[in-house]
Amino acid sequence: MQDEPVAETQEGEHHDINMDERMPNMSSFERLMINRMDTFVDNQRNLYEMCKSKFNNMDTRFSTLYKQIEEVQRQILKLQFQREDNPSF
Secondary structure, eight states: OOOOOOEEOTTSOEEOSOHHHHOTTOOHHHHHHHHHHHHHHHHHHHHHHHHHHHHHHHHHHHHHHHHHHHHHHHHHHHHHHHHHHOTTO
């Protein structure tokens, strides 16, 4: 494995990609597994952020749709009252 620089995570924490300095007693397999787990965690974090963003966007769109439906219902009621008040309408 080649030495890689220190990477910065989303929270601003630093984690060493070079496991030789942090844990010298680890086998290459253990280092590989830790690197893969770190990658998995990063991928899961990215997936979470993407899903959170999509759901927030959906919440906004549903809220807008709900307001539009309320407005249409209000206009329908207004037209019904106008029709009742004025049968020739």
